[in-house]
Amino acid sequence: MSDAVLADLDADGVLTLTFNRPERRNGWDADLHTAYSEHVVAAAGDPQVRAVVVTGAGSTFCPGADLARLARLAAPGATLPRNPTEHLRTFPKPMIAAINGACAGIGLVLALFCHVRFAAEGAKFATSFARRGLPAEYGIAWLLPRMIGHENALDLMLSGRTIDAAEAQRLGLVSRVVPGADVVTAAQAYARDIAVNCAPHAVAAIIEQVHEAGHSSYEAALDRAWERVTTFIGGPDLREGFTAYVEERAPRFRPYPEPPQQPG
Known part of the structure; x- marks a missing residue:
């Protein structure tokens, strides 16, 4: 794969x-x-990968689109390729920014797109689109109001203003703010x-439930929860989770399943 994205897998997955x-x-x-897309797709199908950190x-x-790319897109007659993003939004394993x-x-x-976001104390955030002469891109008009509410989302998208990590945390844009030297660790x-x-x-299952619940009623989400929980009752993960808790030891849960074999 290209060295535009570095990948490092530790012993814990x-x-x-x-x-x-x-x-x-x-x-x-x-x-x-x-x-990035190639790494994310590979990680989704790799049973050795249990969680992903993105930095x-x-x-x-x-900080957004490369300036050279923006210059090309600003030229008369330019077109924007529609790059897929659904594999990023629906990644099935914990993804932490x-x-x-x-x-x-x-x-x-x-x-x-990440499930949990850590920010360095000095990090700055902005939607930027309106200040570059663009409408909201990449589905952010759908994502952001669901995370921080309509007024806060409109504030950030209409103004394109820059906010610091402390305000991002107050708004619910990130959940943790830590010293810059410590953010990755x-x-x-x-x-x-x-x-x-x-x-x-x-x-x-939890990640999938949260995605599904965003498009359903409470009653539908509750019914789906009962269906899913039923498949875990009496199963090996519940037995191992209970036994590990009682024995005060680290659990040994089933790994992610192997990806299906591609026909050769």
Whole structure:
């Protein structure tokens, strides 16, 4: 795969993906999108990967589209390729953003696709689109109001203003703010706790439940919860979770299933 994204898998199954264009401040371009998508798709099907941490090389996370790309798109007659993002939004394993610096535009959307977000104390956030002469892109008009409410989302999208990590936390845009030097290790420690102590099949089911519940009524979500829980009752993960708790030891849950074999 391209070195536009670095990948490091530790012994506990935590995969760290690092946007690796520090000379361009990790500005988003086609190569970065392709490399990141390939890593995410591979991680979804790799039973060794139990959680993913996403961060940026250098002093930024991703400040939005690369300026050279923006210049090309601003030219008369330019067209925008429709790159798929659904595999990012519906990634089936815990994905934690370690936002180490500027996070704006498509960079902010990528952070919103993650399930939990850690921010460095010095990180800055902005939607940016309106200030670049663009409407809301990449589905952020759907994502952001569901996370921080309509008025807060409209405030950030209409103004395109920059906010700091403390305000991002107050709004619910991130859940943790830590010293900049610690943001990646803090996110990795959180991911490692999930990887070691939480049942992969249960975690995957919870992620899917949350996505489904966003489009359903409470009654439908409750019915679906009963259906899902029934498949775990009497099963190996519940037995192991109970036994490990009673015996005060680390659990040994079933791993993620092997990906299906491709016909050769």
